[in-house]
Amino acid sequence: MMRRLSFVIRCSAFIKDDPGKVNLALCVIVLLHWLLDALPDFPHIWHGLIEASVDQQSSIFLAILSVSAMVAGFAGVVVVFGLSTVDILRKLRARAGKALTRNWISVSSAGFLGTGLALIAVLVLYSPLKHAAVWFFELAVLICLNGILRLLWLLKSLIKLVQADDIKKAQEEDEIK
Secondary structure, eight states: OOOHHHHHHHHHHHHHHOOHHHHHHHHHHHHHHHHHSTTTTSTTTTHHHHHSSSSHHHHHHHHHHHHHHHHHHHHHHHHHHHHHHOOOHHHHHHHHHHHHHHHHHHHHHHHHHHHHHHHHHHHHOOOOOTGGGHHHHHHHHHHHHHHHHHHHHHHHHHHHHHHHHHHHHHHHHHHHH
């Protein structure tokens, strides 16, 4: 039981503190999916998309651009909120250091990576390697999804921290009165 808990804690710390390694792991997952897709009994989730026309595929691949734009915009909001001058956030930035910086860079770059991968997918779609386009699209979706989940986690953590600080200050003010 303790081993499992220790493993879960290590995985959680890895996911939270090393977003670059998580993105690398997503690349490995897509590569493994591509390799497994060659097996005859493996479910081909992209079969319908691959069978669609090039115009339909490119429209779907380019749809991730709107998601990427939302991720990039929301990342700006979260980072600006985290950089505010509230004392508790200053303490957090000082204590969290590199892990917080890595997370902010990760969420800020997720939109750009998603955009780049979607554009690569469309370009590859019009090349002799068009069968590889779907894998760039899959990676774009996963990178954006990781960015969205990380953004929501960061925002929730920042809000909880500020809320706890507000409660503490309100209690101190009530004691003074």
